Amino acid sequence: MRISRIYLPTLREVPAEAEVISHKLMLRAGMIRKVASGIYTWLPLGLRVLRKVERIVREEMNAAGAQEVHLPMVQPAELWEESGRWEKYGPELLRLKDRRDREFCLGPTHEEVITDLVKGEIKSYRDLPLCLYQIQMKFRDEIRPRFGVMRAREFEMKDAYSFDADDPSAERTYHDMYEAYKRIFKRCGLNFQPVEAQTGQIGGAFSHEFMVIADTGEDTIAVCDKCGYAANVELAESRPEDPVGGDEDDKALEKVHTPGTHTVEQVSSFLKISPKRVAKTLIFDTPNGPKAAMVRGDRELNEEKLTACLDVAWAHLAEPMRIEQYTGGPMGFSGPVGINLPVYLDSELDGARNLVVGANEGDHHYINATPGVDFQVKQVADLRLVGEGDPCPRCATAMRVTKGIEVGHIFKLGTQYSEAMGALFLDKEGKEKPLVMGCYGIGTGRTAAAAIEQNNDENGIVWKPQIAPFHVYLMPINVNDEDSMAAADKLEKELEEKGLEVLMDDRDERAGVKFKDADLLGIPLRIVIGSKNLKQGKVEIKGRTEEKPRLADLEKAAALAREFIDAST
């Protein structure tokens, strides 16, 4: 392909709208352009990458026994009413009406449509298991789209849905998908980590996310290198240490004056006591009224765990005014003693004695507060956020905490959709049962962006050959030199005969401009044809990450290129 024949507008300067490196580079390399917030056009170069990701995904899904279908993007409200999500999904679901005032939505995901499709057709256990997938645009009216295609409102996703007769079979399918996902992200050349995850909006029994390791990731994950435990910190289990002061005698509760001590650090240094002995009391508003939650002073509370423990839809830290209303004291001095709120205690504080807690009164704390003695505890639960170096819940080894980009998410759904929508089949005994479902998503555009996020340098993108838009950047320096162009044409053919995709820079630009664009586009191998070298029958070959080019015989260049690409795949 000649560069003069591909719509490839590269940018020298970074558009002000871009924040993260992948977004900047995708704009600069002419891969995408923004149309509206969270809505993007994919240009030829970007689309080539997207198609490569899709191809890998297709091959692996097909190999895993899934079959491709194509479901509608515009979906009738009735289906969503059946599953109950018309009410539950919220404003992220873009709703619209047709000319006859009938309600529809743009599909943010396709459980409803697929379940509806299957329920009419699957009647017998003999039809199972079945796994269908599609690759298609989704629309989610995100509160805050950002980072280019990484978190767009309209985005391409591969979504697969499985149907099994029972749990063991469904779990086998889940496992097969898990393995297929690992192969997909490996083939995309990504450094990734599968983690245990929450089920969120989609629901279901359990799930895993596939995280591409990158500092700009929006998720935080905890990984144990010894036993392999890995989880999103949203739900990573913590392993309690020995309770603070657990072997002491209970001392008498005592109110002390602690002027100007709003934070745990201030309290602990004022009282000359370890922050571990200070217990934070946090006041939350929930749909079921205010609640108090306690964690050790040097810990952070995990709101996800709290909402799970309370079994509520949300829990937000209460506003200062509300705190005063609930506890009688100002923010920063809340404590469990004598308050009229149910107290939830982090498991790490279970058995702790003689803690420092707020006194619900400005500039005062209690010392020697012991749960169960000086205040009542409604429930003990794992409520704290796992941090760097915390012990693995399985094997106690210190865990790593890193940032990740969620590129894939798989769920074992169980029967929630099939029951709600009446997707039933007859088992061997002739008994009617709901289908056991799973669903499996991959953000293809996000995967492409994540690959850039993980592989770039100060000059531009560094593609792995598997998903690179082209394999070889073929660059005749002087396009007005007939010999150079003849050599370039010939070499292009030879490279293509070897199955390589070639982008020939046939622009009448100065060499510097071409070199800069070559680096920006990040194509794995660059071959430069200069008139001087050509007279000796030589061309220059350089891998994108290599420091210096090497000279090669023109006749051998295609074979060398093939070797290089194979070696770096």
Added chain:
RNA sequence: CGGGGCGUAGCGCAGCCUGGUAGCGCAUCUGCUUUGGGAGCAGAGGGUCGCUGGUUCAAAUCCAGUCGCCCCGACCA
């Protein structure tokens, strides 16, 4: 939705405070020179200053409203 910021040429920005001819760099076009890491010189084209209303002799500039975009917090592929 709450908090912060920005809308001036295709891109990056200045001008606004203190109202008076709309500017700079890159890109584009023409010519000459140059020709292996984003060339030099000379010239040219391109703007309803986001939009609406107000104040004023006069508004990019002041005021009000509105729309859009970006960043930080509650979501998720």
